[in-house]
Amino acid sequence: MKILIVNNTRIPATKYGGTERVIWWLGKELNRQGHQVTYLVGAGSECPFAKVLVFDPAVDINLQVPDDIDIVHFNYQLPGFHKKPYLVSVHGNPGFGELLDQNSVFVSGNHASRYGASAYVHHGLDPDDYPKPDLSGKRSYTHFLAKAAWRVKNVKGAIDIATASGNKLVVLGGHRLNFKMGFRFTPNLNVSFKGMVDNAEKSAVMKHSKALLFPVLWNEPFGIAIIESLYFGCPVFGTPYGSLPELVSREVGLLSNSRSVLTEGLKAADQFSNQICHDYAVAHFNLKQMADNYLRLYEDVLNRKNLNPNQPTLQVVTPKYLPWHKD
CATH class of the missing domain: 3.40.50.2000 (Glycogen Phosphorylase B;)
Known part of the structure; x- marks a missing residue:
């Protein structure tokens, strides 16, 4: 499978970079399993196991995705894309009233349920790092x-x-x-x-x-x-x-x-x-599990299945700070 992973930041992560680490680990494992991985990411990125294209926020995303890609894996919401089958990993907590793409994938079961969604994949850690x-x-x-x-x-x-x-x-x-x-x-x-x-x-x-x-x-x-x-x-x-x-x-x-x-x-x-x-x-949190779970979702998308029954959106407004008892 030819997979394009898209994010608007630079890889690899040099300090914290949670999302950058996850997409690096995922691409590495997909490559190990025989898939052809390409990154469309921020300027200055480099990767020894995958081709790297530079993302330009000023250019229509449909023009930046190569014609031979099978599926696109976005890591933030990017409306208006229609060129290829795709899904979107949600890494943060979008605000109340924000409608997310129906093919959004969350990072825990709780995360998905809070947005009225069902699709999620736990992160997996790369011990080589x-x-x-x-x-x-x-x-x-x-x-x-x-x-x-x-x-x-x-x-x-x-x-x-x-x-x-x-x-x-x-x-x-x-x-x-x-x-x-x-x-x-x-x-x-x-x-x-x-x-x-x-x-x-x-x-x-x-x-x-x-x-x-x-x-x-x-x-x-x-x-x-x-x-x-x-x-x-x-x-x-x-x-x-x-x-x-x-x-x-x-x-x-x-x-x-x-x-x-x-x-x-x-x-x-x-x-x-x-x-x-x-x-x-x-x-419980290894690379193979993460990659295999995403591959199943890729297949669902390629078979024109919606990953969630509706557009996910935050179901209940929560306080800015949840309770912390000092007793």
């Missing part, structure tokens, strides 16, 4: 992995949980002094900040971490940080919002919107098995 985890080594701190400037990611909650449980916290994706979301300074020296890190530094931190603290205050669509951390043997302590109950079973983490419950749970983090967490991630 990470060093081998040390599942028996000493672990001496916890970590937070997200864009800390986003209040919905609740880095303050993570800091409170770590401090109250007597654990140090390494924040990946934030700075001690932050002006992006209003002036914010964290004087707590129990917390170290690494800023936006690349895979090597991120992996070095997770390799020796007791747990991922992920007390998000919104409906998380998926959360690559979750499966990355599990891959390194780190249990997940987070809130029960969005995809988290779907991704984090009781054997690999604890979910609660109560700071005190998560704090007490974190004190007993060593009751979780690093090996079980790693094995769980490998079994």
Whole structure:
């Protein structure tokens, strides 16, 4: 099959780049399975296993898609495309009242259901992008992995949980002094900040971490940080919002919107098995599963089946910040 993967950013990801990582991993696995993959992506992109075309937002997308492509896989909503069969992966949380393409694919079951849709595919992790985890080594701190400037990611909650449980916290994706979301300074020296890190530094931190603290205050669509951390043997302590109950079973983490419950749970983090967490991630969130699930959807689209019964749209308005109990 000749597959065109479209996104309006550059690949490969050099720092965080969740969507960029996912489309890279997907293309790599599709190529490994014998499919011909082409990327239509931002200027400056490069890829050793696929042809790269430069996306131009000023040119009609129908004119940018090669004639010999079988199916187009968009990674954002791009109305007006009609040249070839296509589907659209939804990576974020579109707002209330926004009508999405009927062939939209979400990234978790919860994500899809919140938009009245049925099509979803979990992300899969590429172990080749990470060093081998040390599942028996000493672990001496916890970590937070997200864009800390986003209040919905609740880095303050993570800091409170770590401090109250007597654990140090390494924040990946934030700075001690932050002006992006209003002036914010964290004087707590129990917390170290690494800023936006690349895979090597991120992996070095997770390799020796007791747990991922992920007390998000919104409906998380998926959360690559979750499966990355599990891959390194780190249990997940987070809130029960969005995809988290779907991704984090009781054997690999604890979910609660109560700071005190998560704090007490974190004190007993060593009751979780690093090996079980790693094995769980490998079994449930791997590249082959992700690619195979997309290939089934590609076949449905090529057979002129609609992936969802109607145009997906957010069914219920939720508060900007979901409840977080500090007791």
